Amino acid sequence: MDLSTRLIHEFHLNNKEQAVIPPLFTSTTFERGSDGINFPGGFIYSRYDNPNRQLLEEKLAMMEEGAGCISFASGMAAVSAVFQTLKSGDHLLLADDSYFAVRNLLDILFSRFDINYTLVDMTIPEKISTYIQPNTRLIWIETPSNPLLKISDIEKITQIAKAHQCITVVDNTWPTPYFTQPLSLGADIVIHSTTKYLGGHCDIVGGALIVKDKDERYQLLKDIQKLGGAVPSPYDCWMLCRSLSTFSARMPIHASNAMALAIFLEQHPGIEKVLYPGLPSHPQHIIATQQMKGGYGGMLSVLIKGNQSDALRVLSKLRFFKHATSLGGVESLVEHRKSIEGAGSTTPENLIRISAGIEHSEDLIKDWQQALNQS
Numbered sequence: 013m014d015l016s017t018r019l020i021h022e023f024h025l026n027n028k029e030q031a032v033i034p035p036l037f038t039s040t041t042f043e044r045g046s047d048g049i050n051f052p053g054g055f056i057y058s059r060y061d062n063p064n065r066q067l068l069e070e071k072l073a074m075m076e077e078g079a080g081c082i083s084f085a086s087g088m089a090a091v092s093a094v095f096q097t098l099k100s101g102d103h104l105l106l107a108d109d110s111y112f113a114v115r116n117l118l119d120i121l122f123s124r125f126d127i128n129y130t131l132v133d134m135t136i137p138e139k140i141s142t143y144i145q146p147n148t149r150l151i152w153i154e155t156p157s158n159p160l161l162k163i164s165d166i167e168k169i170t171q172i173a174k175a176h177q178c179i180t181v182v183d184n185t186w187p188t189p190y191f192t193q194p195l196s197l198g199a200d201i202v203i204h205s206t207t208k209y210l211g212g213h214c215d216i217v218g219g220a221l222i223v224k225d226k227d228e229r230y231q232l233l234k235d236i237q238k239l240g241g242a243v244p245s246p247y248d249c250w251m252l253c254r255s256l257s258t259f260s261a262r263m264p265i266h267a268s269n270a271m272a273l274a275i276f277l278e279q280h281p282g283i284e285k286v287l288y289p290g291l292p293s294h295p296q297h298i299i300a301t302q303q304m305k306g307g308y309g310g311m312l313s314v315l316i317k318g319n320q321s322d323a324l325r326v327l328s329k330l331r332f333f334k335h336a337t338s339l340g341g342v343e344s345l346v347e348h349r350k351s352i353e354g355a356g357s358t359t360p361e362n363l364i365r366i367s368a369g370i371e372h373s374e375d376l377i378k379d380w381q382q383a384l385n386q387s
């Protein structure tokens with residue numbers, strides 16, 4: 013069965029009213045049976061678990077072909093949960109172009125627990141093993157990366173990780189399981205900011221981890237969810253389930269719009285460079301084509317010819333592309349990344365990141381055309 017059909021027809025919350033759409037369980041607490049001990053409904057307290065959360069986790073595990081899913085109140089809470097499974101003195105390898113908040117989290121919080129990392133260019137897998145130390149436990153990849161759209165070879169990297177008894181964690185927020193399924197390529201954990209494409213409408217903040225096996229690490233992550241308490245609300249889980257029903261309809265449009273914009277912008281004299289794995293000019297285009305199925309995702313970055321003020325001037329002329337952070341919603345967004353990443357950012361000053369929405373591609377291209385021609 014295709015993913016689109018499975019997302020709509022698999023997994024339901026049984027209810028005697030036979031509602032077609034799952035009901036929302038706002039109750040924080042659930043009744044014990046007449047024995048006063050057991051919970052015949054299967055739920056105790058909503059921080060531990062909730063019917064809407066269970067439904068969401070079943071759907072997300074299915075999408076990534078994982079054994080289980082642990083959902084969180086944000087993408088960063090999910091990231092943090094993975095680092096909380098490490099011990100003091102452990103070391104990890106982090107993709108040099110990974111989401112900037114992941115680096116900040118390690119620098120500000122986890123360094124206090126003596127958890128250290130090395131930034132590595134994951135586009136050259138052959139070099140990765142030279143960075144592995146005796147205490148390296150984990151390799152963290154993000155492909156395509158944010159905001160340089162670098163592609164790393166998940167299968168090759170997981171093989172290197174396994175040879176050194178490390179686990180591989182893949183941030184799959186950008187490609188989504190629609191285009192890449194890291195667990196089937198050997199990864200141990202997939203992380204999502206469900207705030208982005210899975211939510212799809214810029215109205216829910218959430219995160220999730222999907223694991224390959226229900227092993228000891230999974231049990232620890234469940235404990236971090238339950239006891240750490242950064243759980244998503246029943247309403248957010250309900251909203252996310254609703255969003256997932258249209259996920260397979262939205263994703264190919266995001267990707268074809270991104271491709272159309274990449275092709276248009278690459279030939280425009282006002283653009284210095286387009287970073288999009290779907291373009292043959294992308295340095296890892298071949299790996300991207302092998303690893304990503306059916307498209308290259310909805311994100312691209314462009315280097316505007318000139319400096320920061322030239323880039324900002326083009327931005328100010330765009331009409332449909334809202335100038336805002338985040339990505340993955342139905343509306344197209346643009347962002348000057350360097351100014352949001354702040355101190356320590358290595359992002360080029362003339363880089364604009366584009367989240368292609370699901371508007372008509374011709375309208376999006378025309379908008380860039382008029383903005384570039386005015387500048």
Ligand SMILES: *Cc1c(COP(=O)(O)O)cnc(C)c1O
Pocket residue numbers: 086087088089111113154158183185186204205206207208217218219
């Ligand atoms: C947004 C994002 C995150 C963080 O998720 P939040 O939901 O904002 O906490 C992590 N990784 C990537 C790739 C992201 O785009």
